[in-house]
Amino acid sequence: MNLERVISMTSRLFFLGAFVLLGLALIEKVANTTGYTILDQTTPVVHLLAAAVVLLVFVIAIQLREMKEELKSRKP
Numbered sequence: 001m002n003l004e005r006v007i008s009m010t011s012r013l014f015f016l017g018a019f020v021l022l023g024l025a026l027i028e029k030v031a032n033t034t035g036y037t038i039l040d041q042t043t044p045v046v047h048l049l050a051a052a053v054v055l056l057v058f059v060i061a062i063q064l065r066e067m068k069e070e071l072k073s074r075k076p
Contacts, residue, residue: 011062018055021048 024039025048031038032045 007062007066011059011066014055014059014062018052018059021052021055025049025052 025045028038028048029045
């Protein structure tokens with residue numbers, strides 16, 4: 001397995017993880033407004049959103065690196 005494939009898989013995994021955390025945060029927020037909870041009380045929605053943002057920052061960094069490498073390889 002080469003490095004490009006590992007980076008691509010990691011980027012996709014982080015992207016999927018960020019959307020899962022975002023969905024979980026939204027479901028938890030809706031449940032909290034109705035008076036219920038899905039997760040433990042010590043895990044507020046803000047922490048889930050922060051984790052999703054961190055994963056998305058890594059995805060953006062990985063994508064920028066891939067674009068830089070692509071542009072570097074196109075130069076004559």
